Amino acid sequence: MGRLPDLVRDSELETHFSPTCDVETVHTYHERSPNVRGKLVARRKHWQRLKKVGGGGFGSVWLENCTEPGQHEPKVRAVKQMEINRWSTRLDYNRELEAIAKFSQESEEHLFIAMEYLQLGDLHSYLQNNPKLPEIEVREVIFQVLDGLNLMHNNEFTHRDLKLNNILIKDGPPNNWWVKIADFGISKRGTPGYMAPELLGFTNRGIPCAVDIWAVGEITFQLLTKQPAFQNYGHLSTYVNDTSNFSYDPLHAIRTTELGIDFILSTMHPEPNQRISARDASNHEWMEQSLPLTIEQGFRYHNSGRETEEVQRAPSPNFG
Template identity: 30%
Template sequence: MEESRGQQAGGSILKNKKVLENYRLGKTIGKGSFSKVKIAEHILTGHEVAIKVLKRSKIEIMNMEEKVEREIRVAKMLVHPHIVRVYEVIETESEIYIVMEYLKFGELFEYISNKGSLEEDEARQYFQQIISGIEYCHKNMVVHRDLKPENLLLSSIGYLKIIDFGLSNVMREGQFLQTCCGSPNYVAPEIIAGNQYAGPEVDVWSCGVILYGLLCGRLPFYEPNLAMLYVNIKGGIYTLPKGISSGARDLIVRMLEVDPIKRITISDIRRHPWFQAHLPTCLAAPPPDMVELASKIDDEILQVVSMGFDRNQLVDSLSRLEQNEATVVYYLLVDNQFQESGGHI
């Protein structure tokens, strides 16, 4: 009996090894209800990646097929410096492997927990990046719906990326969303009330909660009792510490506006004086769309990758946002160079 189990395990390992032949799997760094995340090494480049392993059997039992399909579709279509990159998705009959950037500095949540409240300049630096990434999502008709510091990972100190699009959805012109989702402390009052919503306004609310947390080292809405928490959120009941500047105070108040019609928009956040202060040139303009970003090809890295792959095919794949062995190598080299420079190229 023991030998039989060993043979079964060995067969599974060989199968996974063949499926992930371009990667050397390492330790598990995270676990979910139907998935786990493992660190791995891309053998050809030697760079680290994170591989999210999803079990189809567990997905089916939990009736999460639609959620997983949407997460994969959205994650693959979004290409932005402040959104985690998905390099490729490998599917078998029993598993789905999502190969993505490995951001070794961990969650923004852990950073805030260890450091406490941030100085305004540092908080603004992170906030500007979040808004840039979310503006790009909205431009491409995607609403995140689960923004929180746990879903913001640091690729280096001072540089973050948005992750986890499991609760995201694609917006359609003239249609409203009504799914009640998100993390209780960050969810917008209209969602709690069960009202329909367009999409962007709920992400703005969550960004307001995050900005408050960055500046205050705690959340504006925090109650052990869930019912009381929701009462405070729906009533917009919170306090702002005296040490916060008038500019930051004004922006938070306008983002945590209970009435979604009166709530500040992403465009107005961009024009706000507090947001504009020390705004990096790379974030000053609204984000380009996916086609524009895909057309920006690094010639030096392209030349390196072309030593092992057909150059014309690679350029064509990049322009079409296709994923294959060559594009994985290209983007791994791009992202590694980006991270080594601290996010400044």
């Protein structure tokens, strides 16, 4: 796999696997002794594999349970397992490891990445089983995604495969949205439907992080409409040649605000160097626009302590 970057190596855990890597993993930590000044003592933590909770072309994700968790330590975690020999010539593991900067260890045949387990799943699954999101909730989700991207881009990381499947839900309705970005830098090409025009050869390549911004626009469009912005590559090509051919109708059908549409267009400009940055997108006027809330959303925001103008403008119930 090559030399690990220092950021990754500093987060590497001393790890021992069961012979088949499918029963138990043991991590060894070295800590200062509370009784003897300066002395290091070894502490071991055992993780038991419970079940497979996901997977894809690059590996599988397993749920593990800590048999003796500490008082302030997680009881469960997700572990991504990838086959090194199968993908090592095509994937850059180090970029994801640098981004996560917390992983266990590699065995002779597999790479294991330990992650926080988010049992609510991802936005793709959520959208399949629920109605499309109200515009104010879409804005809340996208702001958090942009916040993460801004941090990544400022540190010269590009995700390269941002999509609904890679945005995990830590919390959601009836509480406020809390999402996290996953799968950093594993794919070098992207996923059809989220790929920017320059990745398909429709325009010249520009700044690398612009591909993430295009994906933000596609994600925003899908959260609002539950359909892709472009039905096929032919439709995308038509838009690249004439930007007036954007998919306005689905947005107008749900009465998306003009600022919301302008935000999407600013993230999905055909020319990568003319797309808005993650930082500027976070400061777009849409992020500050007053949007109507349902009664349920109004109570949710109010109870969370978010005293916003939208709460005050929440519509009154219609008792007929």
